[in-house]
Amino acid sequence: MTALGFLHPGHSAEADYPRIEQLLSSDIRVDLVRADPGEEGGEADGEEGGYTDASLRLGAPHRLAAGVEQLRLSGAEAIVWASTSGSFGYGWEGAHEQVRTLATAAGMPASSTSFAFVHATRELGAARVAVGATYPRDAAGLFVEFLRAGGVEVIALHAAGATPVEAGVWGEAEVFALAREADASGAEAVLLPDTALHTVAFLPALxxxxxxxxxxxxxxxxWEGLRLTDRRVNAPGLGALFTREPIVQV
Structure with missing residues (x-):
């Protein structure tokens, strides 16, 4: 049994994790623990200029440490901070320090969703990507800067300007619209970075x-949690990242 531990920033899209667990091998367990939201709540607000500040508060070391012991006791072998804006908001070097602090506190390998995007893009061999962000444009721009620091070329960006609360109730129609708006000729993959967004059920169709x-x-x-534990799982229901097979042309 491989146990993966995830620190989640709030409540939005939590249902994606048990769905993913069902689509993986039966000897993989996905454990989800909420990080301490503090007084500001579990999500960043969606206002220009305030989004990043709230994300930085959310990703503060003492907040993340609150859930570490619970994941240790669960038997987790690796831990991932399941927040994109709560990691890329610190910048490339700051996000590395965030992960190092988390790994030291947990006593196990650690990473974050922002690094997961960089590593997954490399795994697919996608040199040029398009980004469809629910975030305001300033926050989306910081994600693009993070990807570029990781060697990923971003050729198109669409920022929807939604709050996490709004994104958390988006369904199939809104997710498809976001992906279509983001896509661009020459992009070898499309990235949708918000952990508040329900997407797992739509991956093959997207x-x-x-x-x-x-x-x-x-x-x-x-996928990043699996990478940290040296597991590779073939799960077609989770998209090309989990199969590394070409997308069928229709």
């Missing part, structure tokens, strides 16, 4: 429509 890999926050977060 990839068939766009005819290219689609990477979404909760999908890459679990």
């Amino acid at each position: 990839e068939r429509e766009l005819r290219k890999p689609v990477l979404t926050a909760n999908q890459v977060t679990v």
Whole structure:
């Protein structure tokens, strides 16, 4: 049994994780623990300028430490901070320090969703990508800067300007619209970075429509946990990242 531990920033899209667990091998367990939200609550607000500040508060070391012991007791072998904005908001070097602090506190390998996107993009060999962010444009721009620091070329960005609360109730129609708006000729993959967004149920259909890999926050977060434990799982229901097979052209 491989046990993966995830620190989650709030309540949005939590259902993606048991869904992913069902689509993985039966000897993989996905344990989800909420990080301490503090007085500001479990999500960043969606206002220009305030989004990043709230994300930085959310990703503060003492907040993340609150859930570490529970994951240790669960038998987790690796831990991932399941927040994109709560990691890329610190910048490339700051996010590395965040992960090092988390790994030291947990006594196990650690990472975050932002690094998961970089590693997953490399895994697919996608040199040029398009990004569809629910975030305001300033926050989306910071994610693009993070990807570029990791060697990923971003050729298109669409920022929807939704709050995490709004994104958390988006369904299939809204997710498909976001991906279509983001896609661009020449992009070898489309990235949807918000962990508040329900996407797992739509991954195969998204990839068939766009005819290219689609990477979404909760999908890459679990893949990153598997990477940290040296597990590779073939799970077609989780998209090209979990099969590394070409998208079928229709």
